[in-house]
Amino acid sequence: MTDLSHIRNFSIVAHIDHGKSTLADRLIQSTGTVADRDMKAQMLDSMDIERERGITIKAQTVRIDYKADNGEMYVLNLIDTPGHVDFAYEVSRSMRAVEGSLLVVDSTQGVEAQTLANVYHALDADHEIVPVLNKIDLPASECDRVAAQIEDVIGIDASQAIRVSAKTGVGIKETLEAVVHRLPAPKGDRDAPLKAMLVDSWYDSYLGVVVLVRIIDGVLKLKDRVRFMSNDTVHLIDRLGVFKPGMLPMDQLGPGEIGFFTAQIKEVRDTRVGDTITSERKGATQALPGFKPAQPVVFCGLFPVDSSEFEDLRNAIDKLALNDASFSFEMETSAALGFGFRCGFLGLLHLEVIRDRIEREYNIDLITTAPSVVYHIFMKDGTQQDLHNPADMPDLTFVDHIEEPRIKATILVPDEYLGDVLKLCQDRRGVQLDLTYAGSRAMVVYDLPLNEVVFDFYDRLKSVTKGYASFDYNLTGYQEDNLVKMSLLVNDEPVDALSMMVHRDRAEMRGRAMVEKLKELIPRHMFKIPIQAAIGGKVIARETLSALRKDVTAKCYGGDATRKRKLLDKQKAGKKKMRQFGSVNIPQEAFISALKMDS
Structure with missing residues (x-):
């Protein structure tokens, strides 16, 4: 020892x-x-x-x-x-x-x-x-x-x-x-009842769940029976040791030491980070002050490109959730994309990492829908609900007001790019809180709406500052704002995967950009296709994709104009009928490109 x-x-x-x-x-x-x-x-x-x-x-x-x-x-x-x-x-x-x-x-x-x-x-x-x-x-x-x-x-x-x-x-x-x-030495009492803090846990396919602990008081020994205080489960320790980076077995760990144990635990969900572990007999009565569980901040839908891979995706997500306590998911369906999952992440990099791991480790091609944040919706009858997916927005006649999450963002930027950064934050409905200097670099503090940040804020910040800015944020709470749900209609059918929450003042600009982008991305059909952005029943932007047409008057040489007119009217009637019964195929690339839209 x-x-x-x-x-x-x-x-x-x-x-x-x-x-x-x-x-x-x-x-x-x-x-x-x-x-x-x-x-x-x-x-x-x-x-x-x-x-x-x-x-x-x-x-x-x-x-x-x-x-x-x-x-x-x-x-x-x-x-x-x-x-x-x-x-x-x-x-x-x-x-x-x-x-x-x-x-x-x-x-x-x-x-x-x-x-x-x-x-x-x-x-x-x-x-x-x-x-x-x-x-x-x-x-x-x-x-x-x-x-x-x-x-x-x-x-x-x-x-x-x-x-x-x-x-x-x-x-x-x-x-x-x-x-x-x-640096100070750790404090701790060897003779006190065992108190260990659960620092991390992950799943190993051979050993089951491996738990990383820091011993605060007491001694943890091999073959001890220990109790997890948050969910009151008891486990027998069958392996104990430290990392040197490989696993090195030990018989016991004393106060101040950091090590790991396995106890035939099947699910990482049973081992909550920050939990207190104590002995089954004569254990500690008071738990250590834990830390609050991770709150997902950004939500998006993950769908397999090939809908037959849905079960594989479910297995992949289950396995990833075993190792990542901060990643949450639930099943959802979409008319355009089929079956998939609505997943919660701590931020955009976390989302990218999870998506890359699923594509790489489990070989599944994914479509990710537009990232969105959690909104608080207050109904007129006094109830409140959380909105994770803009497609589930209730009827506006019953909604009293909507609150969105705000963040406090700290940006450090060289002096010469300061103007561009201030303009970017202003464009994203930011409120400046502070501006100080550290040498030749400015430190700007802004209050920003999170949904403006999850879209492409970080990429824009890097491009306007040539990569020199650094950015950090933390959530500050919710605030009421004039938010609306914008839906996109293709051939009068709503496409739920593309609906999003926007600020009413910016809706028209966002809608126009989206319909123009979709007009370029959707291939032309035999009939003309209207592409519209709408808020409720009001269309705010529209583009029309013209039809592929055969020149039916090519065989008319001279003669009366009514011959041509007759052929054109016949074609027009045919196109109208096709539009009523025809369905528009939107290719996967169009979804992905439309969601990556740069404002």
């Missing part, structure tokens, strides 16, 4: 691409935790999609044994966290399991929006924070300027910031010493 004073638990937090995973690699390599021949880049990013996109999606943990300069042996438990806003939930729960953080800042880029967001997570969890300036091997590195920026923007003393190059290995020894001497 390790003495409490010789344990250090810490996480690495940073903005995307500032070098968290590379620093973790160097710490693992320099302490000999993994043999050099087994080393690979981004050691802790195990999913293919993480390695390919170069991002961390799941927080990963590793135990490092380190002999400090004072000759003592220390056990360091490191959690590598994601940097993206969509996975902030992973970050906040990893923070509760450790006592300190290494704040990694790229010495060429400086403080970014996500750096701020992740530091606030760490400060909320009462962490001791050690700033680390990374990438000092690059010629553009400006350590003094970035250290000053950390002090200005975040308000942390950066005079003793460690200067590191995670790529070349400079400063790694100093980082390990700082972890040992500057």
